[in-house]
Amino acid sequence: MPTPQPGILAPLPPHARYLVFSLEPDTDARAGLAALRDLVDGEHIVAGLGQAPLSAIGRKVPGLKPFPPLAGPGVDIPSTPAALWLWLRGSDRGELLLQSRRVEHALAPAFRLLEAWDAFKHGSGRDLTGYEDGTENPEGDEAVAAAIAADGSSLVAVQRWVHNFGRFEAMQPEERDDCIGRRRSDNEELDDAPESAHVKRTAQESFSPEAFVVRRSMPWNAGPDAGLMFVAFGHTTDAFQAQLRRMVGLEDGIVDALFRFTRPVSGAYFWCPPLEGGRLKI
Known part of the structure; x- marks a missing residue:
């Protein structure tokens, strides 16, 4: 019986490495997917497939859609589709680097x-701004219902957000809390948040219907740049899409205050196949 990739619902690892691949033209996609099945255990490596390799083998996945670019008042969300996304999970950054070379x-x-x-992982699971991430994540059976088909x-859904720390640090603590809607000190939701x-x-x-997803986001850093790798699993993309449309103000013209100090520079959807017999069922 097929089972979900266990890393999807597992706690965040201390370290991770995200790999994004294209499908090269005039190559054997089936051979590449066969190699992928030999590599991915769903726990230490979680795999998501884009539309290109699935189309190459004549496979259509219900619910897998292109990530649409969105624009609202003063903000825009880019779409950057890719053929393959891998989430390498572990406790040693050096080992993850070496593992990624072997995978490549x-x-x-x-x-x-x-x-x-x-x-x-930053602290107990915080963004680099110091605010807890994924506070409202469903748990247990509710998490399975939200994330797994x-x-x-x-x-x-995968997006890489780049923080402008100068703008964030220039805000007063109360202003920062109003952007998030929670106090950073104790993570309590503000009754009078804007x-x-x-x-x-x-x-x-x-939302109607309710828009629950399971977030597994982690901070990232490369040179002087840093931010949040936003990762949200769902049994469809509808819940995430509804949240994103409201964030950019397409419902009521009100833009999420997050955009005051951070912006996404990528966006893509991927299908995470189940496991059968310990291997990806593609």
Whole structure:
């Protein structure tokens, strides 16, 4: 019986490395996917497939859609589709780097590495701004219902957000709390938070139907730049899409206050196949 990739619902690892690949033209996609099945255990490596390799083997996945670019008052959300996304999970950053090199070589020539980003768990699971991430995540059976489809697969939304720390640090503490809608000191939600507060823009139970996802985001850093690798799993992409539309103000013209100090520079959807017999069922 197919089962979900266990890393989807597992606690965040101390370290991670995200790999993004393209599908090279005039190569054997089936051979590349066969190599992928030999590499991915779903726990230490979580895999998500884009539309290109699935189309190459004649596979259509219900619910897997292109990530649409969105624009609202003064903000825009880019779409950066890719063929393959891998989330390498571990406790040693050096080992993850060496593992990613082995993965890159094993998947060539069908898949070509486009990007690699190192990430890490910050404190108890906080963004680099100091605010807790994923406070409203569903748990237990509710997490399974939100993230996993009936066949054991999942769909994942991935965005890399780049923080402007200068802007954030120039804000007064109360202003920062109003942007998030929670106090950083104790993570308590503010009763009088403005409508632009992030928690109000994305309150999962406020949508119709409710828009629950399972967030597995982690901070990233490369040179002077840093931010949040936003990762949200769902049994469809509808819940995430509804949240994103409200964040950019397409519902009521109110833009999420997060955009005052951070912006996404990428955005893609991927299908995370289930496991069967310990291997990806593609």
